[in-house]
Amino acid sequence: MKKSDIGIIAIMYGICAFFFFMTVELPEEAQTYPRCLLAGLCVLNTLYMLRCLLRLRREGFSNDLPQIFSGFMHSQFFLVVLCCIGYMLLMYAAGFYVASIVYLTGVMLLLHVPRLHILLTVGVLALLIYAVFTLFLKVPLPVGVLFS
Amino acid sequence: METLTLMGMGFVHALSPVNLFAMFASTAVGVTIGCLPGLSAAMGVALLLPVTFGMDPATGLIVLGGIYCGAIFGGSISAILIHTPGTPASAATAIEGYQLTLRGQAAKALTTACFASFCGGLLSCISLYFFSPLLAQLAMKFKSPEYFWLSLFGLTIIAGVSSKSMLKGLMSGVLGLLLSTIGMDPMEGVPRFMFGQAALYNGIDTTCALIGLFSMSQILILAEKKIVQRPRAAEFKDAFGLSGKEIRRISPTILRSWVIGNIVGILPGAGASIACFMGYNEARRFSKHKEEFGKGSIEGVAGSEAANNAVTGGSLIPTLTLGIPGESVTAVLMGGLIIHGLQPGPALFTTYAGMTYTFFAGFVIVQFFMLGIGILGCRGFATIARLSDAILIPSIFLLCVVGSYAIHNNYTEVIIMMIFGVIGYLARKFDLNAAAIVLGLILGPIGEKGLRRALMLSDGDPSILFSTPICWALIALCVLGVLSPMLMGRMEKKMAAQHENC
Structure with a gap:
């Protein structure tokens, strides 16, 4: 598991929570489609998290941020x-x-x-x-x- | 007969002075963007999208096509002269092209690249003319459920293939779909996620998103790196041109690469960067002069360049007929199509056939401009290729701002563009997929309308989504789309292994 994965997972869950909170204000008929998408995003993000956790057990934890931002001025x-x-x-x-x-x-x-x-x-x-x-x-x- | 008349009329319209000027200018701009390392064809098309607003749709599309073809070819100039591919599509060209430059045969390498790109692009137009109407006829059978699955297929294929992690690609696609729900609900007529901004009434403007994701994000990528002076282009004194013997030698390679490039282009998810390596590998495999490979082979240059330019026509086929862009450039082009009020699909070959065939004819003529501009201007483009990032950064930002402001003449679009710039930058940094986000934004409304209309017709019974053989075929394609990363991964590994062995 890489350090950047934590950020991605957290941001995706954050987006899901934010939009879910916003759907509450919508009439019931207009809630269904966005909530289906949110459920989809949530499922994909959870699958990604599970894959990261499996990788954590197999390969351990690594900090990839210095690599991602290598040469960052x-x-x-x-x-x-x-x-x-x-x-x-x-x-x-x-x-x-x-x-x-x-x-x-x-x-x-x-x-x-x-x-x-x-x-x-x-x-x-x-x-x-x-x-x-x-x-x-x-x-x-x-x-x-x-x-x- | 009717099609032939439309084709003829297309050429008549495309040959108008305005269109000819548009082709010349857009191809020159495309080659310039392509030869600048770090700038991509998608970025160029997105950046210049607002310029086409004031144009007739056919002219606007010709301009976008010119930039696309020019940029794909332009990458070969810096690949050959400074050993830095201007775009990933010219990565394979750099291998043999730069070796020819070192041998003092840069002009020969450039002529070969130009001629092969011209032939590849021109031949790809044949498949564009031939296959597009056929596929459009199939699309005429599509109804709401089919359109829902089609948009899902488009998303799975681009999300699956274009990123290292399929899950990240799919997440990007769903994020794009979610962002496409911002604005007025198409069925209920209630505002959704508009944050009190009236400017978001019609949803997020695709042009803003495109400029932000592809152009603004590029500024941030350039700004974070140390600005270094690019190497001076190699001086060359040999003459431009190819002998009859050389043309005969590269002709089979060009034909082979045309077939490869076309198939790769038609297949959603692949693209010019894969096609150039496939074309190069096949050129080497079939060559009678294998010993020249790695030391400067014109067949290698021709194989790579014909294949990457053959992708251009091929990739437009699924984009125009089904609304499935296979890669980021065609996703941006499709955005351009929609901005001009045209929906990809059968209507382009019936109601808007005149416009479509004018665009096709323009696409053919653009190849001739590319040949001329490429050969006559490559010394100049070699100088432009050295343009410092310190000049590019503020210049591109200025064009991003003015382009997004020009959409509705207000600041909201500029702010949206900047937000998408940050999203695009983070997406690139963390291996999410900007093309999938765009595709989600574009396909979102189509998919939503298809799904909700289908459910409305069936009184909420979801079995309507599985009611026709076409639905099942599209479901199968969606599954294939999800599995395609594994197939593409194997293909890339195989090609890399072949390359290492040689």
Whole structure:
């Protein structure tokens, strides 16, 4: 049995419990189908747990998380994630194009991309998105609360 | 006669300037995505799905087909020039292709890959034209119970084959089915699991889920790894082109790989990555120049490339006729089909026959674009293949955001896309199956309606689900789908053993 299996089993049971709790609010006729699916997921998860337990008896317990996350660059990963969240917030405030330019430049600077490449990437992407989404698809991209 | 007229009309429509431009652009984009190691065909198709919203459905599908074919071929460029397959479908090409590059014959390897991909793709269109209407006729006999079993079969096959653990694959599929229940109940008309969000009234948008699961998750995968400079592509000065003798030499290999690729493509659950190794192994087995294998053989390159591109046409057959995508790319393509308001099945060959045959014709012409773009642009693509992940990460995220925002012009879709991105990332990390989750999302409503309608017709008697021979045949296929991982595992072990022996 691997350490990651515990997480998978717990999350799956958690999802089952959460959705089961939600089905209580539904009328009786609408409960049947989701509950059938939940029962199916529960059975499969229990079978998986039993298989893991059999493996535990046969092969013992192993921590596979270092293998799964081998070479994981914590600071880089969370920096990128934070920038993505920041980009979403900035887009709401300052609009799509301003936020995109700031986001692209910021992330690429943080990831040590040469400045010329940053300039080219920002220019190409801005043009591409303007041509495809604004001119062709006529999508009203967010202008932001500051400029609206 | 009617079919021939439809085929002819398909070509007339496909050859319109707009469609020709769409084919050129999508194939070029597909090759670019394919040659970038780390980016997959499924990711490319998912990412560019929103771009097709403003297009005519036939043009939109041609674009998706162009990206699919281009990406499968594009993987061979980086496989040959930098010994890093752009997509798993070109893993076998790297073996012989890079050896040819080391011998100073990179242009020959690229021409062979291009020519074999072109032939494999083109020949696969024959089976697409021939088998699709036949299978669609069979699907016309399907009623609610059959559709329920069909969706279950689709799920068992993809869940069973595409993951290391069958149970994890099935769990992913059921999770997808569960997520598909979010939104309005189709029979009772009551809101289910909507968390007070009106945007979820019609359920989770498939495009958001696709972009999140395949594209956003890829960003997270790239972001966690150390960013390294990719090796410079090998310089090559030899001339492009193949002599008549070389074409005659690789022709039997291409034909053999076409048959292999087509069968693998039609069989749900297999895919281009398996087909390329099968094509390569058979090329080696039948070759009169076995001594060249491992040192740079054009037959090896042709065997692998013809097989992986022959999968493209073959894999569309069950997707379009039965709604059973065999792998992640076709699952995404099917999502695209549904987004354009088209339901896979017999209607595509009756009500929407004009559109379907235009797409088929476009699929044929895309192969010619692939040949031209591949040969003329491979030096450029070799440079693109070195594009750093540091540029790809923010660029792909930007396209994910704008793509999901464009669906309904609101932020909810972007948030859903990000949630599915995290689900996709965790699924990949813990060996769950993203393709099965997508398939559950797509097939969920079909299966639910089929089941509930059937039960309503029979006053709740479940025996209706076992009432016809087709139901039993589909049940048997479901069982086969569950057992298929064992068969596929044996096949892969056998091929790996053969490869080691040589």
